[in-house]
Amino acid sequence: MKTQPYSGYLRRAVPAPDAELTSVGPDTPCGEYIRRAWQPVAMLSELGERPLALRILGEDLVLFRDRSGRIGLLHLHCMHRGASLEYGIPMERGISCCYHGWTFDIDGTILSTPAEPPTSRIRETRCQGAYRVHVHDGLVFAYLGPPDTAPAFPVLDTSLDGAEPVPFAIRMPCNWLQVYENTQDPVHVVYLHTRISGAQFGDASGADQAIEYRQTPLGMINVQTRRWSGHLWTRCTETILPNANQTGAIWESADRPKVFQRSALTRWMVPVDDGTTLVIGWRYFSEELDPAGIGDRARVGRQSIDFIGQTEEERSYEERQRQPGDYEVQVSQRRIAVHALETLASSDQGVAMLRRLLRRNIRALAEGTVPSAWQADREGIVPTYVQDTVVAAPEGACDLAATGKRVADLVLASAQQPRAARRAWIAARLAEAAAD
Ligand code: FES
Ligand SMILES: [Fe+2]
Numbered sequence: 090m091k092t093q094p095y096s097g098y099l100r101r102a103v104p105a106p107d108a109e110l111t112s113v114g115p116d117t118p119c120g121e122y123i124r125r126a127w128q129p130v131a132m133l134s135e136l137g138e139r140p141l142a143l144r145i146l147g148e149d150l151v152l153f154r155d156r157s158g159r160i161g162l163l164h165l166h167c168m169h170r171g172a173s174l175e176y177g178i179p180m181e182r183g184i185s186c187c188y189h190g191w192t193f194d195i196d197g198t199i200l201s202t203p204a205e206p207p208t209s210r211i212r213e214t215r216c217q218g219a220y221r222v223h224v225h226d227g228l229v230f231a232y233l234g235p236p237d238t239a240p241a242f243p244v245l246d247t248s249l250d251g252a253e254p255v256p257f258a259i260r261m262p263c264n265w266l267q268v269y270e271n272t273q274d275p276v277h278v279v280y281l282h283t284r285i286s287g288a289q290f291g292d293a294s295g296a297d298q299a300i301e302y303r304q305t306p307l308g309m310i311n312v313q314t315r316r317w318s319g320h321l322w323t324r325c326t327e328t329i330l331p332n333a334n335q336t337g338a339i340w341e342s343a344d345r346p347k348v349f350q351r352s353a354l355t356r357w358m359v360p361v362d363d364g365t366t367l368v369i370g371w372r373y374f375s376e377e378l379d380p381a382g383i384g385d386r387a388r389v390g391r392q393s394i395d396f397i398g399q400t401e402e403e404r405s406y407e408e409r410q411r412q413p414g415d416y417e418v419q420v421s422q423r424r425i426a427v428h429a430l431e432t433l434a435s436s437d438q439g440v441a442m443l444r445r446l447l448r449r450n451i452r453a454l455a456e457g458t459v460p461s462a463w464q465a466d467r468e469g470i471v472p473t474y475v476q477d478t479v480v481a482a483p484e485g486a487c488d489l490a491a492t493g494k495r496v497a498d499l500v501l502a503s504a505q506q507p508r509a510a511r512r513a514w515i516a517a518r519l520a521e522a523a524a525d
Contacts, residue, residue, distance in 0.1 A: 104146035106425040108324045110447055111264045113360040113368075114147030120360070122451045123331045124234040125460050127242055128359050129369045130222075131229045132256040135391065136160070140184065142175040146233060150220070157183045161195030162231050169202075193217040226371060227256040240462035243471045247335060247352040247509055252378060254355075254371035255389040259400055261368060261416065264425040265332060266447075267361040268368060271419055272326055272334045273439030275300050275313045282398075286412040289397045293317040293343040302439050305474045306464050306504070309446060311439050314493035317343040318476055321482040321489065323496040327475040328443060329463070333357045333370075335475035339396050343479050348519065349500070349512040350477040353378045364424045370428045390458060443502035472504040472511075480519065495522060 092100065107113075113120040123146060125299070130145050131152055140153035142165055150164035151174040161184065165173050172188040179185075181325040183194040185201075194202040198358010199212040221232045223242045232239040234276030246253060261268055275298065282288075283295030296315040303310050314323045322343035327335040335352040356370030372389045388395040392402060409417050433441060450460050463471045478496050499518050503511040 094326060095480050104427055104429040108263070109451060110428075110444060111266050111425050113265065114362065114376075115203045116456045118451045119447075120146050121234075122447075122454050122460065123360065125238065125454065126331050126463075127223065127230045127232050127240070127241075128332075129228040129357050130162070130231045130359065130367075131367070132258050132391070133224055133227045133229055134256065135258070136229065138179065140175050140177055140179065144361050144365075145231070145367075146360055148233070150173050151184075152222075152229065153177065153179050153184050153185075154180045155183055155195065159195050160222050160224065160229060161193075162220045162222050162229075163193060163195075163197060163480065166421070167191060168215065168217045193219075195219065195222075200361075217312065226254040226373070227370065231398065238459065241465070241469070243463045243465065244469065245329075245355065245473050246321065246466075247337075247355055247373070247473055247475065248371070249470060249508070250351045250353070250375075252353075252373035252375035253386075254373055255386050256371055257389045258367060258369040258393050259392055259394065261363065261366045261420060262424065263366060263420045263422065264363055265358045265366040266444075267422045267426045268366050268419050269328075269332055269334065269358040270440045270443050271415060272336065273309065273311055273328055273443045274437070275311045275326065275439065276436040277418070278301065278313075281415075281418060282415065286398075286414065287416060289412075291340040291342060293322060293341060299493050300439075301490070301493060301497070302442050303501065304446075305501065307471070307473065309439075309442060310474050310497070310500075312493045312497040314489045314496070316482065316489060319481060320344060320346070320479050321487055321492045322477065322479045323493050325474055325476050325497060325500055327473060329473065330446060331460070332359065335473060337475060337477040340379065340383050341477055342381070343477075345468075345479065346481055347377075347477065347479045348516040349503070350377060352473075352475045355475075398432075428493070447472055466506065470508055472508065474500055474504070476500055478515070478519070478522070495519070 129145055136154055140151045143150045143152055150162055151165045152162050154160050156179055167186040169191050172186055176183040176187045183192050183200050185192040190203040194200050197216040202211050221239055222232045278294050283292050296317050298313045298315045301312045308328040310325040310327045312325050322344055324337050336354040338353045351374050356368055359367040361367050385395040398416050465471050499515045501517050506514045
């Protein structure tokens, strides 16, 4: 319907959100899809001697470390009569419920039912709900899918790039998808982060960009190419399905040549439930990623990260109104954004493509096709596609879109090279192209 001036009255209805992409609880198609990949559920530093209650994908869980140091993730409510295991007592082996002392191992096996007679067979016939866990670089990951479908834990190549990973975890009061799809909206970097709120991530990111979107074996990248201080800068920002993404240097100055510089931020948008998201991952620190030393490790952790606009707590409401950031735009799209009320335009190509890929995979799984595991190389490491490349370019010498295409082709093709050789391989191909 073509709308008319002063037509608010005619457009009051707020339809339901797009459940296929936004509902994540038990037995929803999207929840089932996200459950098929390992999910970070907590920072290891949050797990002390007491159990930690968690809510992930609409399910109440308890994470604990037993006294021999093993980590378990169990259903929160004790299978006996439902008392919460957040009040449980970690034992040498497993955790003991505080109500009647039933003790569960980290895999959910019942180790003892002290109030029952020795002849009781409950221990042999029943189990507390439990999930597999894996710790990597200070994050606790869990596999919440069907027990016989757990893929090998995927180590991303960016975690072996020599940068220091610093874990963080931020809760956001909105649906996971609106946080996730923001990364495939490179247009907002120019507007929100530079022209509207002032340069939140460096002046270079405000330059006009040529953008294209590419599928990758893991999901998709957007390829942003800008001209800045005598250089052409091509950034690939990566989405790794179902719910991870990777971004390059936070304050890229793009004023000196570089090739295939990797991730400054690898994160998962883990749904707590339909209306809350745990944004959890690693901030990467290195001289290469931040030569000016703007980043601050001390500000990275629980509900905090060292760049602007990611939480409600960091600034006053007035400051957030005057210079809004990612948090303000994502959370204010409503608790769950309503796609039926959007006016998607040509600048939303990345968002539309991401939703298409998600919908395709969600439907395929619902019809019985299990999503393929992230492809690892011969060493068991997953090649990824996030990167920044900056080449010298005299004014008017190069075409932004052609440069972006060339870099993207090389980044994608380089995944066939041994991991340690990718950067040199891309550099050599770019040098050949420059010599032509
Ligand atoms: S409720 Fe947990 S042992 Fe009884
Ligand atoms: Fe942003």
